[in-house]
Amino acid sequence: MKALVTGFDPFGGDKVNPSSLAVSRLSKKIGKVAVATAVLPTSYARSAGVLREAIDKAKPDIVLCVGQAGGRPELCLERVGINVQDARIPDNDRKQPIDVPVRADGPAAYFSNLPIKACVAEMRKAGLPAVVSNTAGTFVCNHILYALMDIIETHPRRMRGGFLHIPYVPEQAARLGGAPSMAVDDIARGIEIIVATSAARTTDIHTAEGRIS
Ligand code: PCA
Numbered sequence: 001m002k003a004l005v006t007g008f009d010p011f012g013g014d015k016v017n018p019s020s021l022a023v024s025r026l027s028k029k030i031g032k033v034a035v036a037t038a039v040l041p042t043s044y045a046r047s048a049g050v051l052r053e054a055i056d057k058a059k060p061d062i063v064l065c066v067g068q069a070g071g072r073p074e075l076c077l078e079r080v081g082i083n084v085q086d087a088r089i090p091d092n093d094r095k096q097p098i099d100v101p102v103r104a105d106g107p108a109a110y111f112s113n114l115p116i117k118a119c120v121a122e123m124r125k126a127g128l129p130a131v132v133s134n135t136a137g138t139f140v141c142n143h144i145l146y147a148l149m150d151i152i153e154t155h156p157r158r159m160r161g162g163f164l165h166i167p168y169v170p171e172q173a174a175r176l177g178g179a180p181s182m183a184v185d186d187i188a189r190g191i192e193i194i195v196a197t198s199a200a201r202t203t204d205i206h207t208a209e210g211r212i213s
Contacts, residue, residue, distance in 0.1 A: 002034045003195045004060035006051060008067045008140070011042035012089050018169040019066040022187040030192045033199045036060065042092045042140050044085055048147035055151060055159075062114070062160050062198050065148055066191060067141035069165035070172065073180035075123055075190045076133035076165040077116045081145030082109045086138035102146045110149030112162035115204040119194045128190050129182075132209040136163055160198060164191065 007020030020039045028035055036058035040047045055063060069076060083106050085097040116132050123130035136142040145163040152159045166187050173181035 001032060001062070001199050002036065002058060002060045003030070003062040003064065003199070004036045004038065004054055004058045005191060005195065006038045006040050006054065006065045008040050008042045009092065011092055011140070014172065016169070016172065017068050018166055018172070018184060018187060019068050021169065021184045022166065022191060023066060025184065025188040026191060030195045031199065033062070033195055035195065040065070040144060044091050044095055044097060044140055044143055045093055047140055047144050051144060051148060052151055059157070060159060062195060063148055063152070064114070064162055064164060064191065064194055064198075065141075065144050066164045066166060067144070068168065069137070069141070070168045071179060072165060072167050074129040074131050074167070075182070075187070076131055077114075077120055077194065078112060078133050078136040078145055078163040078165060079116060080109050080111050080134060081136055081142050081149055081163065082138070083107065083146060084138050085143055088139070091140055102143050103150060106146070106150060110146055110153065112145070112149065113152070113160045114162035114194070114198045115201050116162060117207050117209050118201055118205045119197045120209065121205060121207065122193045122197045123190050126189065126193055128186055128193070130190065133165060134211065136165060141165060164194060
């Protein structure tokens with residue numbers, strides 16, 4: 001079995017993006033799963049094309065895209081990508097779309113088809129704070145989750161995919177004062193647990209992870 005794990009390049013004036021830092025630390029093999037990695041540009045226009053090329057090259061069974069959600073305190077495994085782009089800040093191409101669909105004729109949303117609740121349970125068992133998140137926002141990370149699931153939906157090969165939002169790393173939080181952070185090795189461990197759990201099972205567990213907000 002093969003997995004592709006992607007991170008993003010830095011955006012919004014930051015010098016690092018913890019997602020690509022964590023992805024660069026992954027083992028080449030997680031159990032029996034061979035792991036390929038790629039870094040996507042934080043660009044609405046270019047990210048999905050780079051992802052598609054990486055998928056064509058790696059031919060993965062599982063695709064996990066990872067991105068920074070500065071300010072979130074936990075590993076957030078996303079449930080859904082929505083068909084909207086609404087940027088609060090410009091992307092790395094200085095583009096700032098407002099209320100534009102990811103795919104004009106696409107469905108309103110796509111759900112991740114990874115066993116997200118089982119993955120969250122396994123991360124917690126390993127001592128990592130993790131949650132199921134019901135919004136990936138409306139910036140490039142939501143865009144890529146939607147685009148990934150759209151690729152999977154229309155691809156001849158069966159694949160499963162999802163998206164992990166991660167906190168700042170301590171070196172970012174040290175500059176920001178008061179922001180929650182997580183060590184990059186813990187983030188990498190969380191990613192490895194998601195890959196291993198997704199490889200081990202196709203169905204999810206039936207536990208309540210719903211939230212009021
Ligand atoms: N986080 C941004 C895009 C790239 C990244 O790492 C987001 O949450 O949309």
